Amino acid sequence: MAHTGAQASAHGAHDIKAHVRTYFMIFGALLVLTVVTVAVSYLHLPHTEAVIVALIIATLKASLVAMFFMHLKGERRMIYWALYLTAAFFVLLFALPLWTEGDHIVGTTPNRWSAGMEAPKTPEHSPAPH
Amino acid sequence: MDIPYTIETRPDTGLTNPKLGIWLFLASEVMLFGSLFSAYVLLRSGAESWPVQSTILNIPLATLNTIILISSSVTMVLSWAALKMNDFPGFRKYMGLTFLLALGFLVVKGFEYNSKFEHGLFPSTNNFIGIYFVLTGLHGLHVIGGMIVNGYLWGPGARMWKTEPEKFTNRVEVAGLYWHFVDLVWIFLFPILYLL
Amino acid sequence: MEHVSTVGHKAPHAHAHAHAEPGFLWKYVFSVDHKVIGIQYTVTSLLFLFFGFSLMMVMRWQLAYPGQPIPLIGQWLGVANAPGGIMLPEFYNQLGAMHGTIMVFLGVVPLAVGGFGNYVMPLQIGAPDMAFPRLNMASYWLYFAGGVVMLASFLAPGGAANSGWTSYTPLSDIATTGQTMWLGGMLCLILSSLLGSVNFITTIVQLRAPGLTWFRLPFFVWAQFITAFLLLLAFPALQAAAFLQAADRLLGTSFFLPSGLVVSGQPLHVAGGGNPLLWQHLFWFLAHPEVYVLILPAMGIVAEILANNTRKPLWGYKLMVGSAVFLGFMSFLVWAHHMFLTGMGTSISAFFQTTTMIISIPSVVILSALFLSLYGGSIRYNTPMLFALAFLPMFGIGGLTGLPLGLASADIPLHDTYYVIGHFHYVVAPGTIFALLGGIYYWYPKATGRMMNETLGKIHFIGSFICINLVFMPMFVQGLAGVNRRLYDGGMQYAHAKDVLYLNEWMSFGAWGLGFFQLFFIVNFFLSLKAGRRAEANPWNATTLDFAATSSPPIAHGNFATVPHVYRDPYEYSVPGASVDFIPQNAERA
Secondary structure (H helix, E strand, O other): OOOOHHHOOHHHHHHHHHHHHHHHHHHHHHHHHHHHHHHHHOOOOOHHHHHHHHHHHHHHHHHHHHHHHOOOOOOOHHHHHHHHHHHHHHHHHHHHHHHHHHOEOOOOOOOEOOOOOOOOOOOOOOOOOO | OOOOOOOOOOOOOOOOHHHHHHHHHHHHHHHHHHHHHHHHHHHHHHOOOOOOHHHHOOHHHHHHHHHHHHHHHHHHHHHHHHHHOOOHHHHHHHHHHHHHHHHHHHHHHHHHHHHHHHOOOOOOOOHHHHHHHHHHHHHHHHHHHHHHHHHHHHOHHHHHHHHOHHHHHHHHHHHHHHHHHHHHHHHHHHHHHHHO | OOOOOOOOOOOOOOOOOOOOOOOHHHHHHOOOOHHHHHHHHHHHHHHHHHHHHHHHHHHHHHHHOOOOOOOOOHHHOOOOOOHHHOOOHHHHHHHHHHHHHHHHHHHHHHHHHHHHHHHHHHHHOOOOOOOOHHHHHHHHHHHHHHHHHHHHHHHOOOOOOOOOOOOOOOHHHHOOOOHHHHHHHHHHHHHHHHHHHHHHHHHHHHOOOOOOOHHHOOHHHHHHHHHHHHHHHHHHHHHHHHHHHHHHHHHOOOOOOOEOOEEOOEEOOOOOOOOHHHHHHHHHHHHHHHHHHHHHHHHHHHHHHHHHHHOOOOOOHHHHHHHHHHHHHHHHHOHHHHOOOOOEOHHHHHHHHHHHHHHHHHHHHHHHHHHHOOOOOOOOOOHHHHHHHHHHHHHHHHHHHHHHHHOHHHHHHHOOEHHHHHHHHHHHHHHHHHHHHHHHHHHHHHHHOEOOOHHHHHHHHHHHHHHHHHHHHHHHHHHHHOOEOOOOOOOOOOHHHHHHOOHHHHHHHHHHHHHHHHHHHHHHHHHHHHHOOEOOOOOOOOOOHHHOOOOOOOOOOOOOOOOOOOOOOOOOEOOOOOOOOEOOOOOOOO
16 A cells, blocks of 8 residues: 555646635634734623624634634535534523523522521522523 | 555545544643643632742743744644645744754743742742643643754755655644644643733 | 354455454454454453443441441451441442443443444444544553553542542542542543544445445444434533543532532632533533433343344334434433523423423334334243343333433422433343343353353353342332432431332342352353354354354454445345345345
């Protein structure tokens, strides 16, 4: 199975050069988005808005890395399915504990022991949007 | 004994074994860091009080680290691209850069941690500092792991380029996928811990 | 156990380069051959199973005769554990926590997945080995290391972990025992499992023999495939939790420690603000899919044995596959049914109760399909078949008794009672473990080239069946009477328990009897290696590819003389018009 290093055909090498240009463009985009996300934080938006904006920018950056650096764009179906499944369980791992902790029986809360401490009168509400 | 589809792709799935394997491993890593992020959200939402994160952590240093890591992702993918273009010296250059950038990331992290300790901020101080150290610590361990793999591929592992160049290129690609994931985690860690 | 193939190497890659025969260490100890690794997993996990079982046998003395000195071994347990041979409550808790941990994580799963999965699955898909043989070897040795750490924890100051196999916080955070070693051991085991899952999934996707499409896969392979996904995506949650608990114990963090916690009259000097339920969420996010990891490979084994010994195809193969996939997916959605009594509100309780009821459906479908597979069969009552047949009603009892536990309101009186212990043991012990034992009898000839003795096997079966029901059936009675679990004296101090306490003695005799009957298995296992009737490649006249490989396939030389090509479905038994009552999957013509 001895291949020489020239297994990339001339056509393939040309493809790669185009990819290299893309990599630098994505690099630029990522730098810009980094600056944006830091700048937005100095605006001191209200908490919920700040979270949403930060996560949107982070997701955008992550998508660029995944799609282009990790070659997810145009990857095989098997990989996509594994990732969809993972994404579904990831969401559940977030959503269900939060829902559970937000839906406590009135007067109970796990973060404070009862001895000598007052439990809040209303159930805890998580800051995440429902 | 040769295992089929280690280098050539299997026709119906279009994948090589290592490509599928690393994505599956990354899926489990998504669940690992996801669990820790979920823990962070639960702890913060249930806490009586939570410090203003940006006053405790050093945003400029972390921004620098973000740029360092993103750059290392670019150099990593360029090192693979170099191999695809049969440019071994180019691979050496970019992989070496990736390693150095990663080292730089750890050095900055070291300064950060040290400054926390000097101000009397330890994991036991409160849950925010605790989860900060656990999340960035585990991420740091993953950086070190990546550096070991990348260092091996730059050094002794590069011998494979002469005997099995295609297999070596695939190895670099797989190592790259892991490395980009490490970058991805930081892309989320940075705003969540430092900016919000 | 090594057997050089006499047919000669025609597999294309077999002689790509001349290689010297590997030395003893590389061939049998640090082997990368899936068959050797499968046998290593099998032997190691059987040892752990017997050790974990022995812990329980000691516990059952205390339950039958609380406060009485333990005979024979009492004197050797040490003053810290059992002064005067009388078990201390702390020691009882150690035995309990370690029994659970060892049985689940060091015994059953390594046997079901590491043992059977590793040995049988590549053979059944016609592969030369796993996709990543060296990773496979690493998985085994990580498991071994985790096991050593777990066993060593008995020697830690304060003894082994004693906060339950579930290690609930805040107790486990502050326990002055080998709990940290428990966490370290778990981290080794989890890593072993994750690497193994990557290997299993990649192997099944990529290394199926030509012609082996997805719906021609034996059900056993589907079961292993789904199980691997469960392990891959659920274990990281416990990994994260273990890191957090280790931080609490070692770095003084308070992830699981609420504010204002008072221990032995002294307030705990920690920052506080943590959430003990966070541990439960992360733990059960793993541990619920884990129970499907415990049952799916067993269902796979039973399916293979049943099809083979009824001489007819499985009823509803596609339905079974679909149900197993659905079961795997749903298993991630039900975990908080273990937490109904933690102060959960009504809407979230309703959610988890609903998903739990839904998940019972695919289980019932699979069990029903297995039952229906018997109808019209030409049944052979050999030892593997006896275990597989017993699995059906035993798993049925286990599953049905789970239903009241899955309903939030019915769970209120039953949670944390012996009813729960009865429920899950029925599923795992006369359920999964019976299936695994049947699997050993079934695949032993393939691995060793010899048959196990039928008489000893049948005695093993009958004795185990009777004793195991004697141990676990009374637990439902005790649980319904309100006897709590994890009570070191079996409920002696509670008035509401007094009418059912007499059952403790019966259950203990059942347990000791069960231990006795395993001797027949152990003797059989070793004796047959040397004196068992020699077995040819396909002693059961099976259709699946594992029995197309030679008897005791050679180590490190590939499994098949030529790469098999698959032409048929997995269970072509008693095909009308065929000359024999089975057609192997790789047979082109009947």
